[in-house]
Amino acid sequence: MIxxxxxxxxxxxxxxxxxxxxxxGFVFVTLLIGLLLSNAYKLQVTExxxxxxxxxxxxxxxxxxxxxxxxIYDRNGVLLAENRPVYNLEVIPEQVDDIAKQLAEVGALLNxxxxxQENFLKNIRRKQRFKSRVIKARLNEQEVALFSVxxxxxxxxxxxxxxxxxxxxxxxxxxALGYVAKLNKKELTSLELAGEAKNYRATHDxxxxxxxxxxxxxxxxxxxxxxxxxxxRGRVIRTLSVxxxxxxxxxxxxxxxxxxxxxxxxxxxxxxxxxxxxPKDGGILALYSNPSYDPNLFVHGISGKDYRAxxxxxxxxxxxxxxxxxxxxxxxxxHLAILGLEEGIxxxxxxMWDPGFFQIPNVDHRWRDWQRWGHGHVDVxxxxxxxxxxxxxxxAYKSGITKIxxxxxxxxxxxxxxxxxxxxxxxxxxxxxxxxxxxxxxWWPGDTISVGIGQGYWTATPMQIANAVTIMVNKGEHYQPHxxxxxxxxxxxxxxxxxxxxxxxxxxxxxWRVALEAMHNTVTKVxxxxxxxFKGADYDPAGKTGTAQIVSIAQGEKYDAEKLDERHRDNAxxxxxxxYNDPRVVVTVVVENQGGGSKIAAPIARxxxxxxxxxxxxxxxxx
Numbered sequence: 001m002i003x004x005x006x007x008x009x010x011x012x013x014x015x016x017x018x019x020x021x022x023x024x025g026f027v028f029v030t031l032l033i034g035l036l037l038s039n040a041y042k043l044q045v046t047e048x049x050x051x052x053x054x055x056x057x058x059x060x061x062x063x064x065x066x067x068x069x070x071x072i073y074d075r076n077g078v079l080l081a082e083n084r085p086v087y088n089l090e091v092i093p094e095q096v097d098d099i100a101k102q103l104a105e106v107g108a109l110l111n112x113x114x115x116x117q118e119n120f121l122k123n124i125r126r127k128q129r130f131k132s133r134v135i136k137a138r139l140n141e142q143e144v145a146l147f148s149v150x151x152x153x154x155x156x157x158x159x160x161x162x163x164x165x166x167x168x169x170x171x172x173x174x175x176a177l178g179y180v181a182k183l184n185k186k187e188l189t190s191l192e193l194a195g196e197a198k199n200y201r202a203t204h205d206x207x208x209x210x211x212x213x214x215x216x217x218x219x220x221x222x223x224x225x226x227x228x229x230x231x232x233r234g235r236v237i238r239t240l241s242v243x244x245x246x247x248x249x250x251x252x253x254x255x256x257x258x259x260x261x262x263x264x265x266x267x268x269x270x271x272x273x274x275x276x277x278x279p280k281d282g283g284i285l286a287l288y289s290n291p292s293y294d295p296n297l298f299v300h301g302i303s304g305k306d307y308r309a310x311x312x313x314x315x316x317x318x319x320x321x322x323x324x325x326x327x328x329x330x331x332x333x334x335h336l337a338i339l340g341l342e343e344g345i346x347x348x349x350x351x352m353w354d355p356g357f358f359q360i361p362n363v364d365h366r367w368r369d370w371q372r373w374g375h376g377h378v379d380v381x382x383x384x385x386x387x388x389x390x391x392x393x394x395x396a397y398k399s400g401i402t403k404i405x406x407x408x409x410x411x412x413x414x415x416x417x418x419x420x421x422x423x424x425x426x427x428x429x430x431x432x433x434x435x436x437x438x439x440x441x442x443w444w445p446g447d448t449i450s451v452g453i454g455q456g457y458w459t460a461t462p463m464q465i466a467n468a469v470t471i472m473v474n475k476g477e478h479y480q481p482h483x484x485x486x487x488x489x490x491x492x493x494x495x496x497x498x499x500x501x502x503x504x505x506x507x508x509x510x511x512w513r514v515a516l517e518a519m520h521n522t523v524t525k526v527x528x529x530x531x532x533x534f535k536g537a538d539y540d541p542a543g544k545t546g547t548a549q550i551v552s553i554a555q556g557e558k559y560d561a562e563k564l565d566e567r568h569r570d571n572a573x574x575x576x577x578x579x580y581n582d583p584r585v586v587v588t589v590v591v592e593n594q595g596g597g598s599k600i601a602a603p604i605a606r607x608x609x610x611x612x613x614x615x616x617x618x619x620x621x622x623x
Contacts, residue, residue, distance in 0.1 A: 060240065061230050066202035067221030068163060070248030072177060072211060074257045075285075075485060081177055081212070083163040086300075087139040089147065093129040095156030102154055103135070109150060110143050112136055132160070138300060165205065165299050169257065171292035172264050175319040176255060176284075176483060178210020178421070179295035199223050208298065210319075210421050211251065211483060218487055221248035250488040254283030262611045263288035266604045272591035273320035275466040276608055279583045282470065282479030282498060284419070286608065289320040322417070322424040322463045326590055328454040329546030329597070330387045331465055331575045332408070334472065334515040336452060337380050339407045340395040341511040348514055351377045358393035360445055367393050367449050370547070384518035385528045387545060389453050396452025401443055404451060405431045410504045411468040412478075413460055418499060419481040427464060430457035455549060466588035469575050473583045475512040476504035519544050520580045530574065533602035539613045543576020543587075543605065545597035569593040574601035578609055585612050 072081035089110065096102050100121060107117050112135065124133055135157075139147070144159060151157065165180045167173065183206045191197040200206070202223055207213035224245030229237045263274040267290035276286035293316045297306050310316055318324065340346040356374030357366040369375065369389040375382065383391035396404060409415060414429025428434070430451060432443040450456030460468075463481060471478050480498040487494045506512065520542040522528040529545040548571040574597045575588040587608050589601040 061228050062225050063228060064202035065224040065226055065245050067223060067245035068247040070219040071250045073252045074255050075253060078257045080169060080173055082166050084166040085161040086164040087144050088134045088160050089136040089139060090132045090134050090160050091157045092132050093124050106154055106157060110136060110147060167295050170294045170296060172260055174292045174295045175289045176210055176287045178212040179208055179298045180205040180212050181208050181298045182301060209423060214420050214422055215251060219248040222246035251484050252486045252488060253483050254285060254485045256285050258615060259286040259611055260288055262608055266607050270591050270594060271314055273324055273462040275321050275462045275588045277466050277470050277481060277586040279470045279473045279586050282481045284481055284483050287321050291316040319423045322419060322461050324461055325425060325427045325459040326571055327458060327548040328460040328465055329548040329573055330454060331544050331546040331573050332454040333384055333392055334519055334544055335408060335411060335468060336392055336395055337384060338511050338515050339399060341514060342507055343399060345395055345398045346380055348380060351379050352391055352394060354378050354388055354390040358390045380514060381518045381521060385521045385525055387529050392452040393449050396448050401432060401448045401451060405429055411471050412464050413468060417463050417467050417481045419463060420483050425461060427459040427461050428457060462588050462590045465575050466586055469577060470586050471504060472515060473577050473586060478503055529598045530602045533598060533606050539578045540580045541576055541578040541609060542580045543574060545602055546573035547596045548573060566593055570595055572597045572600035574605045576605055
């Protein structure tokens with residue numbers, strides 16, 4: 001066996017290699033330490049403010065706080081829309097050892113269905129267990145009391161309260177006040193486009209109709225906030241500061257709840273609308289549409305069953321005072337009389353012979369008067385007192401549709417009244433151009449004849465009729481109808497100013513007197529169509545009845561309500577004011593399919609005026 005010669009080690013080379021490697025390692029470690037120190041300097045010094053802010057964002061949360069919605073009062077300080085506490089049963093899941101068992105026991109106590117319990121348990125599996133969750137909403141007082149005495153048995157379960165809108169007068173004010181309901185995606189998008197979404201971060205409800213919608217901005221208020229400290233799981237540890245929200249402004253309306261209740265009772269069992277106005281400023285004293293519905297159904301989310309019940313032929317969801325379109329019938333005869341006087345078609349002394357019908361020259365068709373045998377010799381006063389149709393057929397024929405439309409538009413027909421709710425229609429004030437566009441037909445002279453008695457294509461809302469009479473009562477002065485009188489916030493009261501509209505100036509100012517005096521005679525003279533309804537009144541009323549035909553009756557036939565379907569019977573209308581010498585109130589009543597205005601609508605107007613002057617005896621004025 002041959003032995004290998006041992007290798008001689010080069011210690012100097014190894015030492016040099018080690019030294020080089022040690023130096024490289026030292027440099028590498030030094031660079032790493034330098035990098036760490038540099039990064040630490042950057043974090044702690046250069047970007048200290050940035051990371052401190054980010055740290056605070058993780059540690060401190062700003063939670064929005066919803067403002068209290070403004071209250072709504074009537075003119076006498078009666079609360080019409082308030083915020084009431086709603087009690088919800090809530091639980092923090094992580095504080096309950098056996099939540100399924102405890103939930104079953106609570107369910108038995110408060111009558112929570114098994115299905116609702118299962119849905120709740122299913123939902124909380126995907127949620128943070130340290131946050132409070134609603135088990136049952138809107139507990140009644142009995143349920144609150146029952147749980148309170150047993151609360152010691154259920155750790156982690158609590159009753160929490162929040163404010164929700166409540167309307168104490170229910171369906172009496174629905175079409176005027178409207179209601180609030182859950183904020184939906186479409187509304188949220190609109191708020192974002194308007195730059196107002198941040199103010200609704202903690203808000204669940206928004207105005208949907210009526211005053212609640214029109215004055216949403218004033219009623220809502222300004223959102224507040226609270227800064228809280230949270231841990232890494234998002235649990236609130238403590239409250240750091242609170243920026244209180246600014247409550248919404250309170251609104252005081254021109255409405256009188258007592259008068260509103262009289263209107264509701266007067267229309268009970270009938271379809272119709274009532275508008276009561278103060279002619280001194282255009283304030284609405286009563287605005288009632290029947291049938292109505294309870295707005296409280298919508299506040300917490302209406303059920304499918306309840307909503308379907310509202311989709312019936314009586315159409316309770318429609319505000320008939322501003323959206324109902326009715327032929328104004330004879331209620332516009334005083335206005336047409338003024339037109340005839342202004343155009344020189346008639347004078348105060350003009351007398352026409354009424355045989356009970358009117359004919360256009362060389363036309364066989366007869367437009368009948370409501371009184372088949374006619375009214376004999378008729379002047380402008382008798383034509384209004386007894387509501388002679390033939391007299392107005394003549395005025396309409398000689399005036400023509402263009403003059404009629406232009407003149408009536410000055411009184412607000414065919415236009416929005418400007419009342420402070422969004423639910424309003426212009427109805428139809430027919431013109432030559434309107435018929436051409438709507439029916440692709442020319443306007444014929446025969447079309448104008450029916451318009452002369454407020455029939456044919458002409459439709460108006462009860463609000464338009466009331467507004468037109470108010471303008472006439474004020475001899476051309478035009479006060480915009482409105483529901484809100486003042487806004488209040490803390491001790492500050494802000495009057496609401498309505499838009500001023502140009503007055504109607506007649507060629508002869510005395511023509512106002514002629515029409516108003518004739519309306520006075522309609523009530524005070526035995527032959528007047530409204531005399532019986534107002535006989536014995538303690539105030540001095542004036543007005544005009546109207547009976548609006550729904551379906552045409554063939555020539556030679558007689559109107560017989562019993563033979564017609566109920567929906568095809570005449571509408572009853574009355575519009576009037578009192579006292580005659582110093583008008584304080586204007587009342588318009590429309591009742592669907594109930595017959596003559598003198599028999600149905602005028603007595604209802606009498607009830608409203610009786611209440612008004614009984615409740616306000618100093619407002620009767622001179623008789």
